[in-house]
Amino acid sequence: MPRFVTLTPNPALDVSTAVDTLVDAHKLRCDAPQQHPGGGGINVARVLHRLGSDVLAVYPSGGATGERLHGLLQAEGVPDLRLPIAGETRESFTVHERASGREYRFVLPGPALRPEEWQACLDHLRHISPPPAWLVSSGSLPPGVDADGHAQVARLAREVGARMVVDSSGPALAAALQAGVWLVKPSLRELSELTGRDLPSTAAQREAARHLIGQGQAQVVALSLGGGGAMLVTATQCLRADALSVPVASSVGAGDSFLAALLWALDRETDLADALATAMAAGAAAVMAEGTALCQPADVQALRHQVRLQSC
Numbered sequence: 001m002p003r004f005v006t007l008t009p010n011p012a013l014d015v016s017t018a019v020d021t022l023v024d025a026h027k028l029r030c031d032a033p034q035q036h037p038g039g040g041g042i043n044v045a046r047v048l049h050r051l052g053s054d055v056l057a058v059y060p061s062g063g064a065t066g067e068r069l070h071g072l073l074q075a076e077g078v079p080d081l082r083l084p085i086a087g088e089t090r091e092s093f094t095v096h097e098r099a100s101g102r103e104y105r106f107v108l109p110g111p112a113l114r115p116e117e118w119q120a121c122l123d124h125l126r127h128i129s130p131p132p133a134w135l136v137s138s139g140s141l142p143p144g145v146d147a148d149g150h151a152q153v154a155r156l157a158r159e160v161g162a163r164m165v166v167d168s169s170g171p172a173l174a175a176a177l178q179a180g181v182w183l184v185k186p187s188l189r190e191l192s193e194l195t196g197r198d199l200p201s202t203a204a205q206r207e208a209a210r211h212l213i214g215q216g217q218a219q220v221v222a223l224s225l226g227g228g229g230a231m232l233v234t235a236t237q238c239l240r241a242d243a244l245s246v247p248v249a250s251s252v253g254a255g256d257s258f259l260a261a262l263l264w265a266l267d268r269e270t271d272l273a274d275a276l277a278t279a280m281a282a283g284a285a286a287v288m289a290e291g292t293a294l295c296q297p298a299d300v301q302a303l304r305h306q307v308r309l310q311s312c
Helices: 041-048 061-075 115-126 149-160 169-180 189-194 202-212 254-267 270-287 298-306
Strands: 004-008 012-019 032-037 054-059 079-083 090-097 102-105 134-137 163-167 219-222 230-233 240-242 309-311
Touching: 004 041, 004 115, 012 061, 012 079, 032 041, 041 054, 041 061, 041 115, 041 134, 041 254, 054 061, 054 115, 061 254, 079 115, 115 149, 115 270, 134 149, 134 254, 149 163, 163 169, 163 189, 163 254, 169 189, 189 202, 189 219, 202 219, 202 230, 202 240, 230 270, 240 270, 254 270, 270 298
Parallel strands: 004 054, 004 134, 012 090, 054 079, 134 163
Antiparallel strands: 012 032, 090 102, 219 230, 230 240, 240 309
């Protein structure tokens, strides 16, 4: 049975392409599109699978787009459980502008889930036997699911004895933390919103993370600092790593690669320093890949020795 189970409430078929220059009111001749299965939990599952973990990706899926997403996961060999819904699974569209190097991401809201469709997701998670060691609920919530969707999963994880990991934003993230999770991966902006504090310094960021821990909302905070790197904070330890300098092809899925590698390392009971270094290497490896190809283990291994850590 899987050691990791990921839930992606609002999966997407990620389509990416490139143009020379974005110009309004003109037909833009694009490169041949790349297609990858997407959504936070699905991306985490793809990377965990590549790293050799036993993982199951659970997600609601509907229509021809949902069939295509499932087929792409099958092609990668990722074990998945797709739960049928009436609506059509969404697409997300990313365009790389070669002239500027900028990346433009167009994200659709996704299909509305009926109450019974969302309940089916929760029921399947509850009845996985034996329960997984880790339950990762990641990504946005679809229309039709209340803002406490991830919080419902957190309470379920506590029932079955799994370590709950959440990666989301806005009211959905705040609600999950109120329910209590084992690990959360906010961005700097999200942490500022959660704590109601300006976070201009490493010390302020550390204390904001420890505020969540002190309130019992999380045991571990993996803080994404974008181009500034990342921090990993517990009640007794704080580590910071600068971002690696690598050629950037696409930023899509970098955070999911970071999270998957972090959990993979923590599951192997490595220390926090090794876990953060592995996660940083995975995030850097992901931005080197086009579309949502995510990181490859060989690239993670090659970049791992370049990561520099410091106590914070």
